Amino acid sequence: MKETRKLKAVIFDLDGVITDTAEYHYQAWKATATELGIPFTREFNENLKGVSRMDSLKLLLSQAETPVNYSDEELVQLADRKNKLYVELIETITPADLLPGVTEFVADIRSAGLKTGIASASKNAIAVLTRLRVMDQFDVIVDVTKLKNNKPDPEIFLTAAAELGVEPADCIGVEDAASGVDAIKGADMFAVAIGNAAHFPHADVVLSSTAELNFRELAQKFEG
Ligand code: B16
Numbered sequence: 001m002k003e004t005r006k007l008k009a010v011i012f013d014l015d016g017v018i019t020d021t022a023e024y025h026y027q028a029w030k031a032t033a034t035e036l037g038i039p040f041t042r043e044f045n046e047n048l049k050g051v052s053r054m055d056s057l058k059l060l061l062s063q064a065e066t067p068v069n070y071s072d073e074e075l076v077q078l079a080d081r082k083n084k085l086y087v088e089l090i091e092t093i094t095p096a097d098l099l100p101g102v103t104e105f106v107a108d109i110r111s112a113g114l115k116t117g118i119a120s121a122s123k124n125a126i127a128v129l130t131r132l133r134v135m136d137q138f139d140v141i142v143d144v145t146k147l148k149n150n151k152p153d154p155e156i157f158l159t160a161a162a163e164l165g166v167e168p169a170d171c172i173g174v175e176d177a178a179s180g181v182d183a184i185k186g187a188d189m190f191a192v193a194i195g196n197a198a199h200f201p202h203a204d205v206v207l208s209s210t211a212e213l214n215f216r217e218l219a220q221k222f223e224g
């Protein structure tokens with residue numbers, strides 16, 4: 001980590017941090033699993049948080065009692081089918097679906113003159129942010145289709161920092177998935193995790209919910 005750090009930007013995961021789309025992902029994967037005769041529980045769905053669409057599909061298929069070898073084309077078709085269902089479900093999102101504390105936290109960051117970015121594994125991030133009516137609250141939204149590596153690789157957070165024109169060590173990353181926290185730490189950023197502390201051994205700060213996000217407190221902790 002660089003010796004003198006100065007907080008310049010906060011980079012957010014989307015699903016589970018800005019809004020809770022996990023339920024919609026669950027419903028779309030559940031319908032896909034049911035069609036394929038594969039058991040799929042809410043508990044198993046937890047493993048898919050922060051995981052890319054194709055990797056999520058492969059995890060789901062690994063639950064089949066009798067494994068089937070799908071061709072690459074069939075895998076793409078299955079992933080597309082899930083995404084169609086998901087896209088229909090997220091059409092119902094409104095600004096009321098912003099998680100508690102997020103609007104104020106982002107406003108405080110911006111009023112302090114800091115930058116904000118989105119580092120989401122979702123190819124639907126822009127659709128979700130548009131429905132939440134917060135597109136103008138973020139200086140950068142990383143285009144995940146241009147990246148080579150999925151979280152826990154730090155590429156998405158490093159790309160966000162580069163596009164914001166700041167050093168990674170001058171950033172806070174906020175995540176709700178362990179793979180995302182590992183990506184933040186791999187990028188040499190200060191990691192704030194949302195959820196159960198037992199799941200985030202590598203985070204610098206763990207908050208049980210977004211309602212606890214407080215810009216001044218986190219800025220103080222960042223400065224040590
Ligand atoms: P899509 P995040 C992730 O978003 C979700 O947590 C994960 O469940 C999902 O599979 C992934 O995006 C890909 O989403 O199918 O819309 O491209 O948490 O990184 O904001």
Ligand code: MG
Binds near residue numbers: 015049050175176
């Ligand atoms: Mg997430």
